[in-house]
Amino acid sequence: MASELTLTVNGAKQVVSAAPETPLIFVLRNELKLSGPRLGCGMAQCGSCSVLLDGEEIRTCITPVSYAVGKQVTTIEGLPAVWALEQKLSAADAAKTLHPVQQAWIDEQVPQCGYCQSGMMIAAVELLSKTPNPTIAQIKDAFTNKPPSPHLCRCGTYAAIIDAVQRAAKAMNARSEGMP
Amino acid sequence: MTLKTETSSDSQVLPFTTTLTRRGFVKMGGALFVSFAFPPGFRAQTAENQASLQTNQLNPTLLASWLEIRSDDTILMRTGRTETGTGMSGYYAQAIAEELSVQPETISLIMGDTDKTPDGGYSAGFLSGMANVRKVAAYTYQALLGLAAAQLSVPIESLSVVDGVVSGGEKRIRYGQLVEGQHLDLKIPVTGGFAKAAPGKWVGVDGLEGLTVTGDPPMRPLNQCKVMGTSFPVPGIPDKVTGKTRWSCDVTLPGMLHARMIRPATLGSTLISVGAIDKKQFPTAEIVKKGNLVAVVSPNEWEAISASRAVAAGTKWTEWAGLPGSENVTKTLRAYKWNTPPESRGKRADVTAALANATKTISASYEQPYVRHAPIGPFVAVADVRSDGSVTVWTHSAHSQGLRARIAYMLGSTPEQIVVRWLDQSGQYGRTTFGGDGAECDAVILSQLTGKPVRVQWTLQEDMMWSSVSPAWVSDIRAGFDANGHITALHSLFYSPHMMDPRPIGALLAGMPCSASEPGGWVATEWVYDKIQNRLEDVYGMPNLGAQTASGGLRGNIMRTPGQRQQNFALEGLISEAAAAANTDPIQFRLDHTTDERLINILKATAKAAGWEPRSSPHSQARKTGSTPVNGRGVSVMLRENAYWVGIAEITVVPDTGVIHVSRFIIGGEPGKIINPRQFGLCMKSGVVMGLSEALKEEVTFDKSKVTSTNWDRYKILTMEEMPEIKIVPLSRDDKNFGGGSEGANAVCPPAVTAAFFDATGVHARRIPLTPSYVTTLLKR
Numbered sequence: 001m002a003s004e005l006t007l008t009v010n011g012a013k014q015v016v017s018a019a020p021e022t023p024l025i026f027v028l029r030n031e032l033k034l035s036g037p038r039l040g041c042g043m044a045q046c047g048s049c050s051v052l053l054d055g056e057e058i059r060t061c062i063t064p065v066s067y068a069v070g071k072q073v074t075t076i077e078g079l080p081a082v083w084a085l086e087q088k089l090s091a092a093d094a095a096k097t098l099h100p101v102q103q104a105w106i107d108e109q110v111p112q113c114g115y116c117q118s119g120m121m122i123a124a125v126e127l128l129s130k131t132p133n134p135t136i137a138q139i140k141d142a143f144t145n146k147p148p149s150p151h152l153c154r155c156g157t158y159a160a161i162i163d164a165v166q167r168a169a170k171a172m173n174a175r176s177e178g179m180p
Numbered sequence: 181m182t183l184k185t186e187t188s189s190d191s192q193v194l195p196f197t198t199t200l201t202r203r204g205f206v207k208m209g210g211a212l213f214v215s216f217a218f219p220p221g222f223r224a225q226t227a228e229n230q231a232s233l234q235t236n237q238l239n240p241t242l243l244a245s246w247l248e249i250r251s252d253d254t255i256l257m258r259t260g261r262t263e264t265g266t267g268m269s270g271y272y273a274q275a276i277a278e279e280l281s282v283q284p285e286t287i288s289l290i291m292g293d294t295d296k297t298p299d300g301g302y303s304a305g306f307l308s309g310m311a312n313v314r315k316v317a318a319y320t321y322q323a324l325l326g327l328a329a330a331q332l333s334v335p336i337e338s339l340s341v342v343d344g345v346v347s348g349g350e351k352r353i354r355y356g357q358l359v360e361g362q363h364l365d366l367k368i369p370v371t372g373g374f375a376k377a378a379p380g381k382w383v384g385v386d387g388l389e390g391l392t393v394t395g396d397p398p399m400r401p402l403n404q405c406k407v408m409g410t411s412f413p414v415p416g417i418p419d420k421v422t423g424k425t426r427w428s429c430d431v432t433l434p435g436m437l438h439a440r441m442i443r444p445a446t447l448g449s450t451l452i453s454v455g456a457i458d459k460k461q462f463p464t465a466e467i468v469k470k471g472n473l474v475a476v477v478s479p480n481e482w483e484a485i486s487a488s489r490a491v492a493a494g495t496k497w498t499e500w501a502g503l504p505g506s507e508n509v510t511k512t513l514r515a516y517k518w519n520t521p522p523e524s525r526g527k528r529a530d531v532t533a534a535l536a537n538a539t540k541t542i543s544a545s546y547e548q549p550y551v552r553h554a555p556i557g558p559f560v561a562v563a564d565v566r567s568d569g570s571v572t573v574w575t576h577s578a579h580s581q582g583l584r585a586r587i588a589y590m591l592g593s594t595p596e597q598i599v600v601r602w603l604d605q606s607g608q609y610g611r612t613t614f615g616g617d618g619a620e621c622d623a624v625i626l627s628q629l630t631g632k633p634v635r636v637q638w639t640l641q642e643d644m645m646w647s648s649v650s651p652a653w654v655s656d657i658r659a660g661f662d663a664n665g666h667i668t669a670l671h672s673l674f675y676s677p678h679m680m681d682p683r684p685i686g687a688l689l690a691g692m693p694c695s696a697s698e699p700g701g702w703v704a705t706e707w708v709y710d711k712i713q714n715r716l717e718d719v720y721g722m723p724n725l726g727a728q729t730a731s732g733g734l735r736g737n738i739m740r741t742p743g744q745r746q747q748n749f750a751l752e753g754l755i756s757e758a759a760a761a762a763n764t765d766p767i768q769f770r771l772d773h774t775t776d777e778r779l780i781n782i783l784k785a786t787a788k789a790a791g792w793e794p795r796s797s798p799h800s801q802a803r804k805t806g807s808t809p810v811n812g813r814g815v816s817v818m819l820r821e822n823a824y825w826v827g828i829a830e831i832t833v834v835p836d837t838g839v840i841h842v843s844r845f846i847i848g849g850e851p852g853k854i855i856n857p858r859q860f861g862l863c864m865k866s867g868v869v870m871g872l873s874e875a876l877k878e879e880v881t882f883d884k885s886k887v888t889s890t891n892w893d894r895y896k897i898l899t900m901e902e903m904p905e906i907k908i909v910p911l912s913r914d915d916k917n918f919g920g921g922s923e924g925a926n927a928v929c930p931p932a933v934t935a936a937f938f939d940a941t942g943v944h945a946r947r948i949p950l951t952p953s954y955v956t957t958l959l960k961r
Contacts (some may be wrong), residue, residue: 015679022482030481035430036423040556041640045892050555077423098422105421109413109862113607114263114420115557132868144901151900152892155265155607156869158900159863 005069009034010078011085020066024058024138025049027065028075036118040152046066047151050119051075057126059148063164076102076118100175101125104168112155123151124165132173139165188820197395200323203363209252212327214320215245216298216391217367245298246316246368247276249324253356255280255287258314258388260300261309262292263416264578265607266922267859268306270414272313274855278400278407279317280324281341282355289415292580292602294595300375300390300581304613307821310918318397319368327358333583367845369394375581375615377589377695383614383680384695386580402853403914411858416604428603430573431562431631438481438759439626440488442474442643444689446885448729455494462487468629472730475626477634483923501884502726509652509725510547513675516519518720521673522700526716534669534714538660542761546750546946550880553739554825554895557606558643563623564633565955571598571627572820573620576605582615587624589695590687609870610738614697617648617737625652625690636686644890646685648737649880651677651724655750665696665762667773669714670754674747676701678721679736688732699723704743705751706819709773717747734882740870741927744820749948752816755795765794766815766935777826778850778916783817786826786848786909797935798942804959807836814935816928823851823919826909827928829936838955842872842904842933851919854912860921864908867925873898875930877949 009032016031025096028034028051037060040048044059051060052074053067074082079102084094100108101124111117120143127134127142134142139162144150153161199217248256257276263269265528269289277284290296292303301309324346329336334349341347344355370391378386402408419425444450451472457465465478465487474495476488504512535541562574571591577583581598588595611617619636626634638646653676660669678699701721709715726733739745759769767787771780792813803810809832818825826848832841847864854860877896881889889895934945943958 020401026482030432034423035337035425035427038427038429038557039637041892043640043891045640046556075423076421080422098957102421106413106418109417109858111265111417111498112267112862112866113555114417114425114604115427115555115606116424117420117568139903140903144899149892150698152556153896153900154554154609154870154897156866157874157896158869158903159906162899178575 007065007068007073008071009073010075011081016065018065021064023061024063024065024068025060028060029071034075034077038115038118040116044148046116046149047119047123048116050122052122052126055126055129058120076121079121099125100171101128101168104164104171108164108167110157110160110161110164112157116151116153120151120153120161122153124168127165128169128172133169135167136162181783184400188609193549197865198319198323200326201365203365205361206363209250209360211251212249212320212323212364213245214247214316214366214368216370222730224643242742244954247320247358249320249355251356251360253286253354255282256290257287257313258290258297259309259313260292260294260297260580262578262580262602263302263604264303266863267410267414267856268303268309269416269924270412270713271306271310271855273415274407274412275310275314276317278405279314280321280344282344284407284412286344293810294580294584295598298391300387302388302582302613303578304610305389306922307918307920308392310392312391315395315401316398318399320366322397323366324355324358328353331358342908373577374595375585376595377585379695380698382698383682384697385585385615388579388582388614390581399605402917405853408855409853409857409912411856414859416827420604425604428574428576428605429557429560429605429637431635431918433562433564436562436633436635437477437479438482438484439475439477439622439634439636441638441642442476442488442492443497443646444472444731445497446500447726447731447733448502448885449497450663450730452496452498455491457487457491462490465493466936468626470629471689471761473622473625473686473690475708477626481629500729502729502883503884504725505884506549506879506881509549510654512725513652513654516675516722518675518722521718521720522701523719524717527714528716531669531671531714531716534553535658535660535671538668541658542757543656543658544754544757544944544946545654545656546753548652548746548749548948550649550652550734551739551874551878552644552647552649552880552895553609554610554644554897555606555608556640558640559619559647560605560635560637561619561623562633562635563620563627565624565627567631569593569597569897571624572865573598573624574601574603575604575618575620576608577612577615577618577620578608579613579615583620584617586695588685588694588937590621590622592693609740610742611648611682613738614680614682616684618684619686622685622686625686625692641890644895645887648682648735650739651679651734651736653746655747657754659754659758661758661762665764667712667758670712670749672718672747674701674717674719674750676721676746677724677734677736679738679742681724681732681735682737683732683735685731688730691730701745702743705747707745708776708779708817708819710775711773741820741923745927746820748818748927749931752818753934753946756814756816756931756935756938760797760938763796765796766838767792768794770817779817779819782824782848782850782909782911783826785911786828786846788865789848789907789909790828790846792828799939802940802942803835804941804943805835807834809834810940812936812940814937814939815930818924818928820924820927821920822917823849823921823924825849825924825928827927827932829932831933831935831936832938833940833955834958835941838952838959840876840937840950840955842876844905844907845872845929846907846909847925847928848909848911848923849925850911851921852916853914853918854910854921855918857910857912860910863922864910864925865906868906868929869903869954871926871929872933874926875933875948875950877951879949
């Protein structure tokens with residue numbers, strides 16, 4: 001039976017009506033009209049539905065919406081605001097600044113079909129929050145061996161993803177060092 | 181006013197006919213609209229096409245069809261072809277910008293919608309799509325020059341254009357100014373028509389190429405290009421990265437129902453009874469059924485999912501067990517009574533004689549199990565069938581008009597009643613190229629039955645069981661040598677279930693009409709070894725496994741680099757074996773059998789980039805036992821659609837565990853003129869990932885009744901960690917036109933890896949995937 005649940009998604013409080021066991025992805029997509037997380041395998045085997053929950057990557061296809069209550073949900077739509085907050089950007093600067101991971105994904109022209117790439121960027125943001133300067137081996141390890149499954153890309157963009165993660169790392173570290 | 185552009189030039193009569201008409205003046209804005217004129221002799225088909233144009237095609241007598249130059253200097257291009265993920269939207273913009281002498285950023289594209297685009301054509305057919313786009317732009321350029329010459333009162337020959345500004349005789353005018361306040365209509369010549377169902381013929385749909393622009397307008401020589409050959413950013417990527425893209429899975433309509441399909445228990449099951457819905461638990465869910473097509477719909481997606489699981493558990497199907505089991509596929513293909521090959525190429529008598537006279541012959545058999553496209557996002561579609569019989573379908577099919585034709589055939593309707601709208605979605609890698617496969621027919625049938633718009637989302641398990649597959653195959657090849665170890669004759673025989681059955685499963689299960697294809701096979705290799713004088717290729721086809729069932733069984737379909745991926749694996753496998761038999765370096769052996777300068781150049785360049793030291797295979801340290809890694813290297817080549825490819829694999833094998841690690845892959849590609857160097861490089865690298873995935877991991881498994889590799893644990897693809905260091909060797913040249921650069925990289929990987937395996941172990945691997953269990957079995961023989 002549907003309940004009223006209060007979520008915090010991309011910084012905004014949202015009241016949704018959903019059965020508590022509903023996987024988060026269907027609430028984000030159908031109720032909140034966020035298209036960043038996309039349904040892939042539906043069983044936490046591919047990573048295309050990933051979002052950040054209090055800064056940790058989760059697979060929304062198997063996470064009940066009730067689990068997200070009281071936690072911060074961040075989709076790719078909310079990444080620029082996360083970065084703006086971290087960097088204390090002015091509203092004017094924030095409006096024209098993407099998260100460095102997103103900027104790197106554009107600069108390295110990573111997406112081909114692009115279906116899996118929201119999840120890839122989410123995984124990259126989480127990795128860089130813990131490992132600011134990852135080596136190629138660390139990037140490969142994070143995208144392959146971190147539970148519950150590898151992040152899969154059928155177009156085969158892995159090489160571009162590695163380049164983009166390293167580009168984003170450089171941009172984020174430069175910015176951090178430049179901060180007073 | 182009618183301006184005939186061929187009379188605009190005094191110096192020459194151009195061999196094409198276009199007409200530029202001023203239809204009138206407009207108060208605001210203004211534009212030059214480029215539409216098409218069918219040639220004489222096209223009348224019969226034209227009449228029918230014109231009828232369709234009146235309803236949901238653009239009407240070229242009223243509206244722009246192809247290209248618009250607007251008074252604000254923006255340019256709109258409409259094409260029925262779509263972005264499949266490899267960058268075509270960027271290449272098309274570059275081609276238009278090149279011929280019009282404008283910046284590519286000024287061009288926006290409308291792609292794939294059948295009611296907004298005129299030309300159709302499959303999205304994979306990039307070379308023909310590219311030729312069309314260039315000619316459209318080139319004709320338009322001539323018309324603009326004519327307008328400018330009249331406006332500026334200077335001879336057309338004195339005009340030059342930079343960034344959409346025409347200059348001549350000290351005067352300048354923008355394209356936007358040339359069209360300001362006017363409605364100009366430029367008609368250009370085309371042949372072809374719209375995709376139509378053609379049951380029993382080839383893939384079951386005619387007109388797959390759509391319209392082809394004819395004539396020979398002057399175009400920019402490739403060595404003078406300013407936009408093609410630059411790394412123009414592929415449009416659409418920022419929106420994909422920021423979440424602004426509207427994907428086909430995002431389509432929602434008022435009153436729309438979410439559907440989940442309940443598929444048969446086996447590929448051959450028929451419905452006995454449908455389980456019940458507990459209305460207390462699922463108050464809004466309903467069962468919808470037609471024939472063996474069963475679904476649960478609800479306005480709430482999660483309720484549709486939950487209810488469908490409950491209903492599926494109570495739904496009864498007949499038993500069926502008509503498949504051989506994937507472990508017996510090769511045996512099954514071997515046992516099949518093949519008739520004469522549907523397609524052959526080469527001189528049979530000469531090859532037979534040359535093999536009989538050869539000093540020595542070698543022969544080998546190669547094989548591969550079923551593999552599949554396996555996108556990350558399963559099929560999804562939305563359909564709205566209205567009471568007046570009109571239909572709108574939202575899709576990510578790579579062939580909108582082909583899909584429209586199939587839906588029309590299924591409904592006993594006409595294409596004019598159906599609009600197909602295209603949106604981005606997960607890559608399809610060939611399975612929708614013929615307008616079939618997918619969730620669209622499920623959605624249309626359910627919408628027709630419920631009277632509401634319906635969104636059908638397949639699950640991964642469903643996609644991996646019910647979408648079409650790239651069939652298993654076996655190939656026997658025999659080569660004859662002269663006394664110098666040079667190949668004098670080569671005969672290949674290729675056997676496979678056919679790979680041209682894109683019939684949509686929804687229509688099949690519902691028992692509705694499907695435009696069937698013609699089972700068969702085709703010779704897909706393009707020959708680079710011109711010094712091998714005698715060659716013969718026979719390709720045999722058979723129906724799908726399980727073809728007699730209502731579902732059509734394992735429906736074979738094309739998959740990236742189709743036919744050639746398989747046939748070239750066998751050919752290059754044998755060439756590597758022949759090089760070893762001749763005790764010759766495998767690159768040198770290939771060079772010894774060709775005079776093709778393009779192959780020689782890219783082969784040498786790639787070998788150099790790899791630091792290739794000539795020697796024969798296997799390696800002197802090769803071994804087939806031991807718990808420590810042993811190294812090997814291998815090479816393969818391919819010519820496909822005017823693009824030359826070279827792959828060099830460097831691998832390690834641990835014989836006792838059978839684990840292969842590809843440590844480095846060097847890929848060379850020469851596709852004539854490279855349109856977008858950065859994107860070409862990205863496609864080379866991603867193609868290597870897909871090719872190595874196939875070489876090492878991919879296999880569709882099935883038991884006697886159903887597919888069993890139905891998730892990512894069972895259908896394994898390459899992970900990031902398994903990707904080797906990839907080095908690219910792109911070669912662009914201006915004198916060979918354009919080649920197929922997006923596709924092909926994948927196909928050079930498997931034969932390079934198996935050659936490297938032989939180099940490391942001294943054992944020929946003639947089957948992929950090289951899984952640890954297969955490798956250990958192979959090495960213990």
